[in-house]
Amino acid sequence: MNVSNQVMRTADYVQALLAQEIEGPVAMVHLLKFKAKAEYADGRETDLTGG
Numbered sequence: 698m699n700v701s702n703q704v705m706r707t708a709d710y711v712q713a714l715l716a717q718e719i720e721g722p723v724a725m726v727h728l729l730k731f732k733a734k735a736e737y738a739d740g741r742e743t744d745l746t747g748g
Contacts, residue, residue, distance in 0.1 A: 733747060734746060
């Protein structure tokens with residue numbers, strides 16, 4: 698099993714990945730974190746969530 702822990706993928710990386718013969722499933726996980734309430738740079742109030 699090949700495990701890769703990277704934050705940013707490049708086009709060259711994706712092309713190399715697609716060129717491989719991979720046996721079995723491939724899983725990609727995106728871990729995102731959002732604020733409970735949106736915050737704007739101009740300081741305006743909002744009831745919107747940050748996600």
